[in-house]
Amino acid sequence: MSDRSIPSDPARDPLRHADHVRAIVASKRAAATSPLAASWVRSLTTFGLDPEQTRSTDRLENRKLREHREAAGDMLNISQPVMDRLFSSIGLAGCSVFLTDSDGVVLDQRTPASEDKVFERAGLWAGAVWSESVQGTNGIGTCISEARSVLIYRDEHFRVGNTQMSCMGAPIFDAYGRLAAVLDVSSCREDVNRPLAKLIHQSVCDAARQIEADNFHSTFASKRILRHPSDGQKGAVLFAIDQDDLVVGATRGARQAYGLTDESFQAPRPAGDLFGDNEARGVxxxxxxxxxxxxxxxxxxxxxxxxxxxxxxxxxxxxxxxxxxxxxx
CATH class of the missing domain: 1.10.10 (Arc Repressor Mutant, subunit A)
Incomplete structure (x- = not known):
């Protein structure tokens, strides 16, 4: 989500960061042409946040956190092996892996022991809320607000207190096309430069697509799953076909590709009608x-x-x- 119209310099004096944010927000042209500036505008004007505010992040009490984890359902369990594999590849670089729900509540995490205190002080920990309305521009909250993957590199964050981090977030949509979770990798290490952050970002996107696909397979375990040729290019593009050859389910990517809505599945269509291959299949x-x-x-x-x-x-x-x-x- 980096934008060349907004210079980003990790070495910039953090005390000047708030003034820089306000100047960009005041520029109508920047807000109109840069997704990052648009997020800063939401943070400052829509949510009324202060970029200089450095208070620690509030964390939900255990009971509330359990409620959010239970509401996540199978998605939480399905994500575990994918998070483990992702952490095994980037953990040695000082990066942490987080899973949040669509409210930005951190449900689960994988953090290197050497970085525990760093992330806990930063407020990026289980039970913390990282929605854009609470934290301003960040890899989790902005991903939720825009329903797309984002890379927020150091001082692209809205708040001064978050500019030491680089955050790479990717959305996870449930089996019915709704935003359900965010997979995020964050680092507080200065040696994670922008090119490395872009590589990690791609790994996060791939892992999020895997969780989405695994969850779809689990939800429609009794159905035949059809993979579209564009699967993996723009998310998981999968269809669930029942025993009568009717399309009874589709991932968000599949819904977008074929213009499907929830109403489309109230009266399921034959697969041949949807894919236009009736002539080859015979009717x-x-x-x-x-x-x-x-x-x-x-x-x-x-x-x-x-x-x-x-x-x-x-x-x-x-x-x-x-x-x-x-x-x-």
Missing amino acids: GLESAERRELRRALARSNGNMTATAKRLGISRATLYRRLEKHGLTD
Whole structure:
């Protein structure tokens, strides 16, 4: 989310940061052309935050945190192995991995032991709220506000107290296309320069897509999952197909690609209609019967007796049907 129209210099005097933020917010041109400036505008004018405010981040009490974790449901458990793998690759660089819900509440984390105190002092810890309305521009809250992945590098943060961090956040959408969580990697190390931060950001996006796909597979475990060729390019693009070949579920990426809404699944459409391959697949009762005969034969390894039994018809009827569709060979 870095923008060349807003110079970013980690070495800038932090005491001047607040004045810089206010100057950018006052510039209508910057706010109109830069996503970062637009976030600073929201932080200062919409949420009424002060960039100089350095109070520690409030953390939810244990009972409230448990409620948020329970509300996350399977997403929390499904994310665990992905977070572990991501942390194993970036933890040695002093980076921490965080999972938040759509309110910006930190539900889970992986933090190097050497960095525990650093992140706890920064207020980036389980139970802390990192929504944009609370913290201003940051890798978690801005990701939620804009429903897209963001890289907030050091003094691109709104608050002076957060400018020591680099934060890379990626959204995770649930099986029904709703924003459910954010996967974030943050570092307080100065040796994490911008090129390295961009590489880490890509890893975070890949991991978030994996969690989203894993959650979709889990939600529609009894359905056939169809992967679109564009899957992975702009998020998870997956469809759930039921036993009648109706499309009963789709990820956010799939919904966007095909213009699907929640209403689309109240009266599910045949997969052939949605994907426009009816001509190749064939439509009508004749085509449907031919497909079912071929499937039954394949499942029975060509055994006619077993095929007839599977279809609930006699061998004589089976042979007539096969001959009708040119399948006797």
